[in-house]
Amino acid sequence: MKVSLLLFIILIASAISLVTARHESRKLVNELENERNISTKIQEHKRKLVAEQSTLKSPERIERFAKKKLKMKQPNSEDIILLSPSLGGGKR
């Protein structure tokens, strides 16, 4: 009689723990899926930022800004003085 009571209690405990474990597992799987989604979103965002950065750094845009905003221009060959080690840097 005592043994069967003990077994009964163990049975109930095991049944409850099974249910809890399942619930816990569902919660964790759901969390995992959410984290995965966030990771995908972050990766997408990163790619968007890389694309944006690349557009902002594009040579075309830099040239446009240099010419229009900063009023810069390409030097002519007459404007360039070439220095050579054999010319002796500092001295004339």
Next chain:
Amino acid sequence: MTAKPQSVLNIRLPVWRARLLVTLMFLGFMALAARALYCQSVNKDFLQAEAEKRYSRTKSLIATRGLITDRNGEALAITTAVETVTVNPRRINFEGISTEKLSQLSNLLNLDTDFLKKQLNKKNKGEVYLKRQIPPSLAKKVMLLEIPGLGLKTTYKRYYPNGEATAQLVGITNIDQQGQEGIEYSYQKTLAGKSGSRRINKNKLNQVIEEVATISNAENGAELALSIDRQLQYVAYSEAKNAVLEHEAKSASVVVLDVITGEILTVANWPSYNPNNRSTFKNQAAMRNRAVVHQFEPGSTLKPFTIAAALEGKFVTPAKLIDIEGGQLRIGRRNIKDDHFENNLLTVSDVVKTSSNVGTAKISQMMEPTQLWETLSKSGFGQLPTHQFPGGARGVLRPPESWREIHRATISYGMGMSASLLQLARAYSIFARGGTLVPVTFERRSAPVEGRRVISEHTARAVLKMLETVTHEGGTGVSAAIPGYRVAGKTGTAKVAAGGSYARGKYRSSFVGIAPVSNPRIIVAVMVEEPSGSYYASVVAAPVFRKVMEEALKTLGIDPDGIDLDREVKRYVAPGPV
């Protein structure tokens, strides 16, 4: 009143009532048991399938297409998420939307209000696409309008930050992310990756509660680093564009090669198109990568190969005098003429310097056709390209057995055979590398590469020396000279063949050059097709070469090897007005 009061408990109920109750309960339980048995065994498969349909889903795992970068890791093509606005007309209560919201929506999506009304009224459809591929930031604003029935679908789109400058090179994908042109096409397998799928169970709230099985994992596409230098590509592209606009030409192409590694640093063309705007994809001419796909008669830029073949066969020496007979040579019924004529006797070196057709033809007459053919063929002319670009031109070089005398003469100065600009640029590597032909690639390589020997080192040096005189006083390519550097190169001005004969007034102007001569690092090839007005290579192609080569030398950090000390010192002492 002696009667004993009857207690309720003492009421004796008829026995049949209890029995009936027990029987009924027993029957009830039996019915339940029978039903359970039926569901569990007989009808099990059907019920389980039905249940699964309600909670189980196959989730597809999308593989992201790989990034294409230039040699320095700058993005050339990148996959970005875009949203598609969908609407379920059945769920939308059309009257419930205020006109204000509707006009806001039409403003945001840049769609006509009448069109919107029509789309929202398609009651027979489950889902209608309102607008495809809009940026996520805009999609957020649309959703903030809180119109019921409006939904978003995330899809992916290729974005090309450099737009027109790299358009024909990088190519495009179709709407399903499959490579259609250029690098996107030829590296489709590498870039695409593999999509996967996973079986999951969902609950009523659409939350994932169980992962049943992963059928296959998604593998993202690999990143691809090209040999291209984005900065240099842009400069070459804008110079090609400027040349076309300035000379009212049909098209222009520029190729830049690294002599040591065989990497293709630049392939630029004008006209071009915007790869980020599908409505510009109609112009087929603009979508071709002319520098790689288009084959043309190279003209005088081929002369150095004839000279190399003659030097190699010891038929001539650089100083040998050639009589150009007044700049006219008659072969059969054809007349070969020189554009510039000053002197009857030219050295072999001067034949190159002044680009004499007659001189080159006479030198070719000293050799057997096979000897010239061998040098050309070993230099890659008429050979199938080994690089990875789709549709790369092979060029035409007829077998020497079918050459008649006139063919040997015309081929010696680059007519009656054809090649792509990339082939031509690559062939020049034999002069830049001391006689070996470099294998070219579109992928970043960065290590020196072995080439196949075509001519001896001695011959290569001799021809390079002659090519250097072209950019000196009296040569045809003076406008290609770069202060501070020693530059070798060759001009080419040729009539354009059209329908079996040469069209009047239609020319092709080209220039191929090497720098710095003391230790060659870069080859730049330029071709401008059908310039109006002045068509000489010295005026049209050489200046483009100079600008692109200057930029290339700067980009690769190559030290000047030809500083004119006197000139610099004079300028340093007496600087001009500031």
